[in-house]
Amino acid sequence: MNTNSDTIVAIATPPGQGAIGIVRLSGPAAGEIARGLFHSSRPGFTAFKPYHLHHGQLRDPEGNFLDEVLAAFMPGPGSFTGEDVVELQCHGGGAVLRRVVEECLEHGARLAAPGEFSKRAFLNSRMDLTQAEAIMELVGAPTAVAVGLAGSKLEGLLARRIGELRAGLESLRVQLCVAVDFPEDEVECLAPEDLARGVAEVCEAMTELADNYDRGRCWRDGALVVLAGQVNAGKSSLMNAILGINRAIVTDIPGTTRDYLEESVQIDGLPVRLVDTAGLRASLDSVELLGIERSRELLGRADLVLLVIDSELGPGAEDLDLALNTDNLLVVANKMDLVGGEPAWLDESPWSERELCPLSAKHGHGVSDLLAAIRRIVAATGAPESGALVPNLRQHTALVRASEELAQMLDELAGGLPYDILSVRLDTACVLLAEITGEISSQEVLSAVFDGFCIGK
C-alpha cells in the first residue's frame, strides 16, 4: 500500500467555460479540507455521506462566498485513487475554479503534479500500468474505434494477456531451475527440444501482440495519406475537394504549392492525416527544390500515396517513377471533365494494372468514390480485428525486447549453451513483461508513464 501523507488538489475539468467544473481532492485530509470550506444547505448537516451529492456553498474562513456547489465524498480504499477523495462540482469558470483550488491550498492541500491522481490509483493497486495508460489513450482517442481499443485496455484485457504470457515463461523458468539444480534427476529433467518448443510458442504469441502496434497505429494516430504527382495535376484542388473548404492555394501556375500542407479528416470513422505536397518536377528554384525534398520524405512515410495525374496530359516521368517504386499507391486520374472518354494512357502498363480512381477535383465528381477506396485500402492493411489488443509504444518496445531475448535464447539453446546461462534470458524476458503491467516498476518507468498526463488526471 502506498503511504501518501499529503493531500493533493487540482482542477479535473478542461480549461475554458463550462456549465460545471470539478475540483478534486485526494489524500487523508480530503474530507477535512472540504468540510472547512463547505456549508451545507441542509440544517443539521454534520458529515459527508459516502457517494452522495451534498448541496451547499463554499466559503473562505472570513465567510466570503466562493461558489455554490455539489460535493461528493468517496472514502478510500474503494475510491478512484484508493484514498479519501472529495469532488467539488463548481460552476465551470476558470477564476471560480482557481479560487476554490487556492482555498484548498490554504487549508493544507498541495497542488497535484501531472498524472498524480492516476499515479496514486496505480500505487494503491486500483489499476495496473496498462489501465492507467488506457485512461490517457481513452481521453485522446480521436474516433469511436480508438475508444474501443483503449476501452479493452482499461478493462484490463491487455494486462490479462501479458499475465498469460508471463505465466508461460515463469513455468518454463521453474522447470529450468529444477533441471539446473537436480541435473542427475532424469524424471525432472526438461529436454532441450521441449524447452525450445515452449519458448518458441511464447515468443510467437509475443510477436503477434507486438505486431498489433503497427496495425493499430492508423486508428490511433491517423493514417498518413499523401497527395503526390506532377505540378498542376490538381493535388491542391483535390485536397480542397476532400476537405470541403478552400484550404490550399490553387492556380494554373505550375509549382504553386511549395511547402506541404497537412489537415485532419475522418473518412467513415477512420482518422486520416491528409497532406498536399509540392508537385514533382526538375526545378532550378532552390525553394521549390526544398519543397520537393519534403514531398519525397513524406512519400517514404505514407500509409497511402494518392498519385494525381492530369488525365488530359497523361503521366510524366516522375509519375512513372513513383508508380514503379511505391507499393501503397492509388492512381487518381484527375480532370476527367477535360477528356471525352477514357484517356489512352490508361491502357498502357503499368497504369492498366493499377487500381484507378477517375475524378474531377474541380467539379467534385468521383471524390466520394475516392474516399471509399482510401478507407477500404487503409483498413485492409491497417485495421486490427475488433477486440484486438493494441499495445502503445512503451508496451510495444518492451514486447519486442522480450521477444528478442527469447529469440537469442533459442539460438543459444541450439548452440548447446548450458541451462543456467539460458535462464538469465528467460529472467530478463519475464522482467520486461512485468514492467508492462507495472508489477515491477522503476522511477523511470513511472515518470515515463505519468509525466505525460495532464494535471488533474
Ligand SMILES: Nc1nc2c(c(=O)[nH]1)N(C=O)[C@@H](CNc1ccc(C(=O)N[C@@H](CCC(=O)O)C(=O)O)cc1)CN2
Ligand atoms: N466525477 C467523476 N467522474 C469520473 C471519474 C472521477 O474520478 N470522478 N473517473 C476518474 O477517472 C472515471 C471513473 N472512474 C472511477 C473509478 C472508480 C471510482 C470509485 O469510487 N469506485 C468505487 C465505487 C463504490 C460505490 O459505487 O459505492 C469502488 O470501486 O469501490 C470512481 C470513479 C470517469 N468519471
Ligand SMILES: Nc1nc2c(ncn2[C@@H]2O[C@H](COP(=O)(O)OP(=O)(O)OP(=O)(O)O)[C@@H](O)[C@H]2O)c(=O)[nH]1
Ligand atoms: N478542368 C479541370 N481543371 C482542374 C481540375 N483540377 C484542377 N484543375 C486546375 O488545374 C490547375 C492546377 O491545380 P492545382 O490544384 O493548383 O494543382 P497542383 O497539383 O496542386 O499544382 P502544384 O501545386 O503546382 O503542384 C488549376 O488551374 C485548377 O483549377 C479538374 O478536375 N478539372
Ligand SMILES: [Mg+2]
Ligand atoms: Mg498545389
